[in-house]
Amino acid sequence: MIAVGDQAPDFTLRNQDGEKVSLSDYKGRKVLLVFYPGDFSPVCGDQLSIYQEVKPEIETQGVELVGISVDSFFAHKAFQEKLGIDTTLLSDFEPKGEVARAYGSYLDAPLGFANRTLVLLDEDGVVAWTHESPNPGEFPGANVIFDALS
């Protein structure tokens, strides 16, 4: 797992609209990376839905919320529409899980997806806080995010 104080590895992934997005695009802003196992799973849906409900309050604190999973950007688009959310979702699809591996979040075979992990980056792309769930079936409530931001 990437450690607090580390420089976050840069990456370029496609978002739900197929557009390339780089971490460096966010320079000067705080970013909360939400690694999650996969689109359309029940827990991932609950997690992103609840975070969506408090997204305005997260953004009020100057933080951009960005989800990342190994799904394709086509799946991300459908998932976003199904949930009724507007959180940016990035596709860590090919090479599969490469970004999750770089952040120490990837769960190897037989799982083959990112663990449920939150990584808060400061304006310079330095890791300010992390949270890794004990297993993919649990996710931290939004209160944990606000604790980290306080």
Added chain:
Amino acid sequence: MTDLGSAPVPPVGPDDHVRGEGEEGAIVYADLGCPHCAAAWGRLREGPGRLVFRHFPVASKHPRSPALHAAAEAAGAQGRFFEMVDSLYADRGRVDDPHLWRRAEELGLDLDRFQGDRRAEAVGARIRQDFRSGIRAGVAGTPAVFDACTLLRDREREF
């Protein structure tokens, strides 16, 4: 600044919706648009002791939830909160406005007052208050059931 950081579940207060008697019982954060809440509602309302209902509408997932919670609050202003909750969970297929009016009529509510109340700012604020307390208590899915201040369970899930 908005404070949504961790905090204990607020104790039961005079503004809470309480069904049943006694000091013991459960506090449930529930979404009136949530199928899992509807499935659990029969067991929850038959449980021992009192049951405290707190609003936790997840609007992005269940777009009609805010309207349903507002309807329950408006019914509550006429003393029929839990009757409206029972009605909404018993029949999840009819949740548009005309269906809500029909439910209000069947409960014997003053329809004009119901209409005004469910759109009142105070009703929205009341619902947000519950939602925020649930966020601060770490609610991560509905229904979330607490015994005093301890999360007993939320919906069992696989990832």
